[in-house]
Amino acid sequence: MIEITFVSNGGKVVSAPENSNLLRVSLREKGGIPFKCGGGLCGTCKCKIERGLGFTDAIKPKERKHLTEAQFGEGYRMACQTFVNGDISVSWEVQMSPVKAVGTVAG
Secondary structure (H helix, E strand, O other): OEEEEEHHHOOEEEEEOOOEEHHHHHHHHOOOOOOOOOOOOOOOOEEEEEEOHHHEOOOOHHHHOOOOHHHHHOOEEEHHHOEEOOOEEEEOOOOOOOOOOOOOOOO
């Protein structure tokens, strides 16, 4: 088993079998990586491998449509396309919920 640390979700640590898909583990274990399509089309699941980048598989063609070589160099991957073979830590940009403005009534 490997350990995946979801840094942007309070450092939540989960165990998973080797060669696990990062997004599937996040969904199953409530890791919190954002996603929409799950198939490499939208780029929503962009995340940064903070520790253990060497334990991820090769970059896929679908990832090259959403990420630059510089981003790959910084450790960014798409969770839906990434399979993990060792302990990693992963982070992502946390999207804040939109704040609804409270209207005032003029009298």
